[in-house]
Amino acid sequence: MKDYIARFGHGSAKLARQAQSKEKTLAKMVNAGLTEKVTSDKLMEFYFPACGKIPPPVLMIQNISFRYSEKSSWIYKDLELGIDLDSRIALVGPNGCGKSTFLKLICGDLIPQDGLIRRHSHLRIANYHQHLAEALDLSLSALEYMMKCFPDVKEREEMRRIIGRYGLSGRQQICPMRHLSDGQRCRVVFAWLAFQVPHLLLLDEPTNHLDMETIDALADAINDFEGGMILVSHDFRLIGQVAKEIWICENSTIRKWNKGIIEYKNHLRNKMLKESEFETG
Numbered sequence: 001m002k003d004y005i006a007r008f009g010h011g012s013a014k015l016a017r018q019a020q021s022k023e024k025t026l027a028k029m030v031n032a033g034l035t036e037k038v039t040s041d042k043l044m045e046f047y048f049p050a051c052g053k054i055p056p057p058v059l060m061i062q063n064i065s066f067r068y069s070e071k072s073s074w075i076y077k078d079l080e081l082g083i084d085l086d087s088r089i090a091l092v093g094p095n096g097c098g099k100s101t102f103l104k105l106i107c108g109d110l111i112p113q114d115g116l117i118r119r120h121s122h123l124r125i126a127n128y129h130q131h132l133a134e135a136l137d138l139s140l141s142a143l144e145y146m147m148k149c150f151p152d153v154k155e156r157e158e159m160r161r162i163i164g165r166y167g168l169s170g171r172q173q174i175c176p177m178r179h180l181s182d183g184q185r186c187r188v189v190f191a192w193l194a195f196q197v198p199h200l201l202l203l204d205e206p207t208n209h210l211d212m213e214t215i216d217a218l219a220d221a222i223n224d225f226e227g228g229m230i231l232v233s234h235d236f237r238l239i240g241q242v243a244k245e246i247w248i249c250e251n252s253t254i255r256k257w258n259k260g261i262i263e264y265k266n267h268l269r270n271k272m273l274k275e276s277e278f279e280t281g
């Protein structure tokens with residue numbers, strides 16, 4: 001209401017009248033104690049539970065080739081890689097080169113036409129991507145949703161504590177998720193993801209909708225996590241915080257960058273400068 005008053009208070013006569021009327025209503029609500037105190041979201045303390053160790057090899061990608069259809073070009077051709085619980089990988093590369101496809105292949109959402117992906121029989125993989133938040137049933141509250149996904153947790157209070165860790169306060173836990181902001185819905189998704197106790201975290205652009213403090217909390221949680229991680233992100237700050245190695249996805253393959261993240265950033269910058277010089281002649 002304050003926004004409306006600020007925007008339209010000096011607008012056309014009709015809008016200004018509406019703004020004045022809102023101002024009066026707001027004053028009455030404040031006097032009657034009907035407005036809620038403005039608070040910022042509770043700082044999120046991300047946390048991925050201890051997943052226990054499984055011996056290597058945890059995941060082996062053996063000569064896989066993948067394309068979406070017979071008519072389309074190969075996204076990967078004869079790809080060979082290994083991933084363990086101490087892998088902390090940032091997967092980078094130009095738009096459309098196949099980063100998300102790689103994560104889908106790893107978690108088994110897509111099957112390669114050739115080759116094999118061998119996963120340790122006890123391996124639990126959690127795959128975070130934007131569409132998870134879009135697929136939430138918004139008529140449910142975060143609490144109802146989590147109780148439905150994890151029926152083994154019988155006590156509401158226990159589940160409230162679990163969700164609370166992800167920075168959702170009392171009311172935000174019990175109102176329909178349609179009333180939550182995009183960032184708050186992401187927190188629900190992270191709570192759901194972490195509660196699966198994965199060994200391997202696949203994070204596809206996790207920072208969209210998250211503010212800087214929350215991204216830092218996520219970085220801390222990843223650094224405390226005892227399992228493996230593959231991160232697809234354009235956020236070099238997060239990459240610098242959590243990745244130990246960079247893999248570059250390009251030309252139907254993935255190759256390991258054998259220098260540090262800063263060197264990779266400089267390499268990209270120089271490449272872009274050269275391209276723009278070439279374009280401008």
Ligand SMILES: Nc1ncnc2c1ncn2[C@@H]1O[C@H](COP(=O)(O)OP(=O)(O)OP(=O)(O)O)[C@@H](O)[C@H]1O
Nearest residue numbers: 068069072075093094095096097098099100101102
């Ligand atoms: N379901 C699909 N069916 C057909 N083609 C697809 C499908 N999903 C992705 N593609 C195509 O496969 C290629 C790789 O897509 P992918 O989303 O894996 O790339 P990306 O590197 O993650 O891209 P970005 O950085 O833009 O997210 C793209 O050309 C994309 O258009």
